[in-house]
Amino acid sequence: MGSRQPLVIHVFTVPPSLRFIRGQPAFMKARGFELQIVTSPGPELSDFGRRYSVAVHAVSMSRRITPMRDLIALIRLCLLFRRLRPSIVHAHTPKGGLLGMMAAWLTRVPCRIYTIHGLPFMAKTGLLRHLLIATERTSCGLATSVLAVSVSMRAVALEQKLCSRHKIDVLAAGTTNGIDTRVAFALPTKDERRRARAALGFSSEACVIGFVGRIVKDKGICELAEAWSLIASEFPQARLLLVGPEESVDAPPRSTIERLRSDPRVSMLGYVADPRAMYCAIDIVALPSYREGFPIVPLEAAAMGLPVVATAIPGCTDAVMDGHTGTLVAVRDSQALVEALRTYLATPALRLAHGQHGLERVRSQFSQEVLWGELARHYRRGIGPLA
Numbered sequence: 253m254g255s256r257q258p259l260v261i262h263v264f265t266v267p268p269s270l271r272f273i274r275g276q277p278a279f280m281k282a283r284g285f286e287l288q289i290v291t292s293p294g295p296e297l298s299d300f301g302r303r304y305s306v307a308v309h310a311v312s313m314s315r316r317i318t319p320m321r322d323l324i325a326l327i328r329l330c331l332l333f334r335r336l337r338p339s340i341v342h343a344h345t346p347k348g349g350l351l352g353m354m355a356a357w358l359t360r361v362p363c364r365i366y367t368i369h370g371l372p373f374m375a376k377t378g379l380l381r382h383l384l385i386a387t388e389r390t391s392c393g394l395a396t397s398v399l400a401v402s403v404s405m406r407a408v409a410l411e412q413k414l415c416s417r418h419k420i421d422v423l424a425a426g427t428t429n430g431i432d433t434r435v436a437f438a439l440p441t442k443d444e445r446r447r448a449r450a451a452l453g454f455s456s457e458a459c460v461i462g463f464v465g466r467i468v469k470d471k472g473i474c475e476l477a478e479a480w481s482l483i484a485s486e487f488p489q490a491r492l493l494l495v496g497p498e499e500s501v502d503a504p505p506r507s508t509i510e511r512l513r514s515d516p517r518v519s520m521l522g523y524v525a526d527p528r529a530m531y532c533a534i535d536i537v538a539l540p541s542y543r544e545g546f547p548i549v550p551l552e553a554a555a556m557g558l559p560v561v562a563t564a565i566p567g568c569t570d571a572v573m574d575g576h577t578g579t580l581v582a583v584r585d586s587q588a589l590v591e592a593l594r595t596y597l598a599t600p601a602l603r604l605a606h607g608q609h610g611l612e613r614v615r616s617q618f619s620q621e622v623l624w625g626e627l628a629r630h631y632r633r634g635i636g637p638l639a
Contacts, residue, residue, distance in 0.1 A: 266345075290311050400420055461534070
């Protein structure tokens with residue numbers, strides 16, 4: 253195996269997904285595990301390796317269905333696993349899960365874990381939906397255990413018969429990696445908020461609606477743009493801040509993006525490596541997504557004392573307590589989104605109350621140490637006691 257410690261290899265499709273295990277390597281090393289990483293090449297992969305002193309391996313993988321490229325990636329993963337002889341392969345996201353579990357099964361890795369972060373078929377129809385369900389069943393079938401990032405995601409997996417009930421579990425209260433409420437998403441001071449807003453050109457009177465995530469249709473960008481057009485005319489002090497990369501797959505209509513870009517009250521920042529300063533400038537977080545596993549943005553927002561407007565879908569229902577830490581609205585319903593945002597914009601006391609409730613919930617239920625401890629115990633059960 254090349255190491256005294258059991259080797260855990262994480263497989264992700266693309267480097268930005270490494271946020272799902274940010275901070276874990278040192279914790280796992282202290283508990284007797286060595287971590288190594290496989291994703292498609294990218295600067296985030298190299299940066300992760302340097303930051304956490306872990307070995308990283310670049311294997312090109314596509315999110316799309318690309319049979320020849322997928323076959324090449326599978327062969328490269330098999331060769332890598334055969335050379336490294338990991339005790340555990342822990343694969344994430346649909347494509348990384350499928351290729352990682354296939355390669356681990358073919359090379360007889362004893363412990364094969366697939367984490368369901370989200371289920372893309374939930375937003376699809378027809379043949380594509382059936383194909384995506386089949387790939388999820390394959391990943392789950394080849395895994396020795398399956399982890400769902402939320403209770404509602406586990407329920408969907410069981411309803412769709414992706415795997416048997418005894419095979420799938422949720423760690424602690426769920427989420428992908430827990431929330432660092434002490435440093436990365438520590439509650440901001442008034443001075444931090446003032447400086448963050450000034451850096452983005454927001455006045456102290458502005459009320460900022462923030463979106464953090466990929467700029468794609470599945471995240472509800474079209475509905476958010478429609479809602480904003482109404483909110484903007486009613487609330488002159490409102491501002492919209494969009495933080496996240498624009499992607500070619502599932503891209504919103506060009507006219508929607510151009511309309512947002514041309515609005516002087518809308519700021520589109522693209523990808524931001526450290527979103528904390530963005531949360532410092534925001535008053536309300538909106539996530540009108542079509543599908544989620546367990547969205548991390550609502551918990552990050554809650555840790556920063558912010559209320560959240562999200563859709564009443566699996567995953568979001570775990571992350572947001574409707575009427576307590578935020579508001580849940582119907583999916584693809586821009587008018588419902590307007591009404592929820594309007595209520596928060598018009599009621600500062602409600603924003604503060606829901607933000608405080610969210611902060612208390614994150615601190616008590618979603619700390620990283622609790623989640624990581626459960627994951628380490630899951631690894632230990634998967635490989636049995638060390639010799």
